[in-house]
Amino acid sequence: xxxxxxxxxxxxxxxxxxxxxxxxxxxxxxxxxxxxxxxxxxxxxxxxxxxxxxxxxxxxxxxxxxxxxxxxxxxxxxxxxxxxxxxxxxxxxxxxxxxxxxxxxxxxxxxxxxxxxxxxxxxxxxxxxxxxxxxxxxxxxxxxxxxxxxxxxxxxxxxxxxxxx
Amino acid sequence: xxxxxxxxxxxxxxxxxxxxxxxxxxxxxxxxxxxxxxxxxxxxxxxxxxxxxxxxxxxxxxxxxxxxxxxxxxxxxxxxxxxxxxxxxxxxxxxxxxxxxxxxxxxxxxxxxxxxxxxxxxxxxxxxxxxxxxxxxxxxxxxxxxxxxxxxxxxxxxxxxxxxxxxxxxxxxxxxxxxxxxxxxxxxxxxxxxxxxxxxxxxxxxxxxxxxxxxxxxxxxxxxxxxxxxxxxxxxxxxxxxxxxxxxxxxxxxxxxxxxxxxxxxxxxxxxxxxxxxxxxxxxxxxxxxxxxxxxxxxxxxxxxxxxxxxxxxxxxxxxxxxxxxxxxxxxxxxxxxxxxxxxxxxxxxxxxxxxxxxxxxxxxxxxxxxxx
Numbered sequence: 324x325x326x327x328x329x330x331x332x333x334x335x336x337x338x339x340x341x342x343x344x345x346x347x348x349x350x351x352x353x354x355x356x357x358x359x360x361x362x363x364x365x366x367x368x369x370x371x372x373x374x375x376x377x378x379x380x381x382x383x384x385x386x387x388x389x390x391x392x393x394x395x396x397x398x399x400x401x402x403x404x405x406x407x408x409x410x411x412x413x414x415x416x417x418x419x420x421x422x423x424x425x426x427x428x429x430x431x432x433x434x435x436x437x438x439x440x441x442x443x444x445x446x447x448x449x450x451x452x453x454x455x456x457x458x459x460x461x462x463x464x465x466x467x468x469x470x471x472x473x474x475x476x477x478x479x480x481x482x483x484x485x486x487x488x
Numbered sequence: 489x490x491x492x493x494x495x496x497x498x499x500x501x502x503x504x505x506x507x508x509x510x511x512x513x514x515x516x517x518x519x520x521x522x523x524x525x526x527x528x529x530x531x532x533x534x535x536x537x538x539x540x541x542x543x544x545x546x547x548x549x550x551x552x553x554x555x556x557x558x559x560x561x562x563x564x565x566x567x568x569x570x571x572x573x574x575x576x577x578x579x580x581x582x583x584x585x586x587x588x589x590x591x592x593x594x595x596x597x598x599x600x601x602x603x604x605x606x607x608x609x610x611x612x613x614x615x616x617x618x619x620x621x622x623x624x625x626x627x628x629x630x631x632x633x634x635x636x637x638x639x640x641x642x643x644x645x646x647x648x649x650x651x652x653x654x655x656x657x658x659x660x661x662x663x664x665x666x667x668x669x670x671x672x673x674x675x676x677x678x679x680x681x682x683x684x685x686x687x688x689x690x691x692x693x694x695x696x697x698x699x700x701x702x703x704x705x706x707x708x709x710x711x712x713x714x715x716x717x718x719x720x721x722x723x724x725x726x727x728x729x730x731x732x733x734x735x736x737x738x739x740x741x742x743x744x745x746x747x748x749x750x751x752x753x754x755x756x757x758x759x760x761x762x763x764x765x766x767x768x769x770x771x772x773x774x775x776x777x778x779x780x781x782x783x784x785x786x787x788x789x790x791x792x793x794x795x796x797x798x799x800x801x802x803x804x805x806x807x808x809x810x811x812x813x814x815x816x817x818x819x820x821x822x823x824x825x826x827x828x829x830x831x832x833x834x835x836x837x838x839x840x841x842x843x844x845x846x847x848x849x850x851x852x853x854x855x856x857x858x859x860x861x
Contacts, residue, residue, distance in 0.1 A: 327672045330645075330680035330690040361677045362831040365538040367546040383540055384831030403546045405536035406678030429658060429686075446687030464536070464548065483685040 331444035332358060334479060342377075342409075344391035353396030353413040353422075356479075357387050359406060371403040401426050402463040412478055421478035422455065427469040432457050433486060441473055441481035450477050452484065492518035492566075494802050495582050495595035497573045497744060500528020501788045502780025503601030504556040505795025506802070510599075511563035513803035513817075518593065519565055520584060522572040527553040528603055529623070530788060532630040534658075535651055538676070542824050543789045550630075556792075576748040579773045597775050597802040600745055601795060604738035604759060604781035609643060613699030614732075622652040622735035629659045637731025641708045642666040643696055647675035647787070649735030653683050656733075664729045667694040669713050676833065696732065697724060705730050738785045745782065748773050751851040757840030758784030764844060764851045767822075769798035770805075772851065777802050784844075786829075786837045793825040 342357025366379040376393035401409040411424035456470040499521035533549020575583035606621035625636040645668035697709040712723035745763035751772040779798035780791035804814035
């Protein structure tokens, strides 16, 4: 099965995307993981990135490519992506957990400190995480940024949260 | 009889864009729409649009609608609502029915931006309350704030199906399944990924077999379809659902072009019968232009660019803009359209518009069976 048949990428497919930083780059710093791979006519991520880390170029249907060395993990591309296909990942912690930033558009929003269920790309619950921050800003245009601590081994697996309540 | 330099029928993304472009060129523009509110489908589009910054990518459709409306109002365009255009005579007299009276307006140029209608799908139980178009569900939720159902089966995985499924989740419904008879997801994979990670199963190569219930939908049965579109007995899956939303394509709402005597071609990639039009968006009836879904079903971003082109060329034909000035003003919109239609997801529209150019003579040669010029 592929995303075109069941709607979601496998981890292997994500790792092979030009928008996915190498495992080494992910270890080194907080970075964006761009899970976009289908030649859509779209480039707000490139426009959003002031660090020049994301390239779409010409034609506009190029799949976004990341230069992880330039990415400072600010997350502006994440809130500007109309496909909600960008996630920010911080694997630099040394407590066995990673911080994951998710674009989130469901109400009610989780609360700071709340324990939430973690879902993978297929929507299956794979574990539990703890919300560290929920950010909203005019610049985000009603897409909230939910920051959640997840077990490190789920950093590239968890892609959504579900509330327990 | 009322007079208007340019009458635009339809106040959606294409019509408002056409009105803005024409008014900017100095034309006196009258926009007529049968709905109580302008904006067409834009105010239901609460998601962020795709494209580049020139297409207002990243902005939500509803906000683009407000901006367009402000632009049109600022240019002094007259927008008449709650009024249905029901006929066009001699290529220039537009017949309108308002709530309490009928009236006519003589137009130098006419832009048809009437949009499209949702296709239906028949299956046993399809007349039960609870079966509706995806656009209908979207109107209920995003305009009238009414949740159409609690447990929804979405039929069709094109962008409309995927986006409305996501909006149903946002509104608090459960989407039990998205089914598509095609073996592949039709819309943007990123839209599919959004609902997949929210737990919505997507069944490709599946269709609705039947909907059951006494007075409304209580159960929906889906089944696999083979490569000849036949249901496979034994593959049935019963779903506990109270709503079926149909997102199985759109057809250009081209009745006014028919009655005006425009020539048509059947181009499946564009949604069915479309009025033949030139790169200037002019139909085969001189002075009548088309823009947006009526000229071939595409994304709203494309409708806005086509609207700008139709408005520019109509204003130019009305003497408000030299051809050279119109060519220059049209160029960025043409380039922008080409960008929106690039890549695999633009192939249908690209191919469809090309096919129209290639078959232009065929349209002139055919015997008119509807309308009549």
